[in-house]
Amino acid sequence: MWFYRPQASKPTLCNHKVGLGFDPSSGKYKVVQAYTLYSNNGKMTRFEIISLGESSWRELSAPQGMLDLAVLGVVFWNGALYWKMIDGIDIEIVEFNLSDEKFHAITFPENFSHFQPQAPLQLMDSGGFLTIVERSSGQIKLWRLMRNKIGEDASVSLQQTYDTHVNWGNAVYYEIIGDSTHNSYLLKVGFRNSQCERCEHLTQFFPQKRQYSHLDIPSLPDRFYTVCFKPSLVSPIAASLRSN
Incomplete structure (x- = not known):
């Protein structure tokens, strides 16, 4: 009796985004990359960080709810990286503090509904x-x-x-x-x-x-x-x- 076990396909990397920022608490420049892996088991978004003077990337522990989101953009502002992410048609903004290296979701007031679904939004440091x-x-x-x-x-x-x-x-x-x-x-x-x-x-x-x-x-x-x-x-x- 023979059993056939198909080979797992190699994961596909998509939506690769890179953010550069400065951590004022340590005086270090830091680079954070985010990407989505697609495999037979579904998709998962990963975040990795490297600081000035380090030789290898470190994987960041992101909240479980973020791992299913796709990353669309990132901007550095005031000691943190802000990521624009999407879940279906809903836009979410997530803050990554470069000092404590933790993620924080930004929520909007319930009565705020100016942004239309799938609107082409960007994040920017303006003035x-x-x-x-x-x-x-x-x-x-x-x-x-x-x-x-x-x-x-x-x-x-x-x-x-x-x-x-x-x-x-x-x-x-x-x-x-x-x-x-x-x-x-x-x-x-x-x-x-x-x-x-x-x-x-x-x-x-x-x-x-x-x-x-x-x-x-x-x-x-x-x-x-x-x-x-x-x-x-x-x-x-x-x-x-x-x-x-």
Whole structure:
């Protein structure tokens, strides 16, 4: 009698996102990566961290409820990494404190329902505030996210609305990378060529002037992933010496 045991397929890695931040309590720069593994047993999201001076990644212990979520984006702000995650059509925001290396879910007031399901939301450090960017076909809305204590509901207030003067869609799309001191925003703009391949480039958007300025960067690949990080003005060398 023979028994056939099929070989387990190799897990597939998807939704790989990387966040860079500075831990003021230890004076170390830290990198956290998140990715989703798909296998015969289903899917699971993992988080790993490495600090300046370390030689290997450490797996982080995330709450069980987060392991079933897909990671869509991350931003560093005020000593923590903020992850945008999705569960079906529901958007969730999770804070990862770089000092104690713990996760905290951010909850919104029950009466807050401005964000539509599957709305293309982004997280951004804008003017020193944690900001939710809501993108629609022809508008950009900037919402300021504030919370006094861990565990409390977050307060959200609309700060700015811009007309993009472009009808965005599946053929031409964009995402905001960050803002600057010149009343402009850096965008990653993409489109599909005649072979239906995605091509992307960087563009500066001046909402007050209603202008776009293409940034010609030599050797920039047709498709790329961006990590937005505002420097803490702490030298990596000085941080390394301090940690030793």
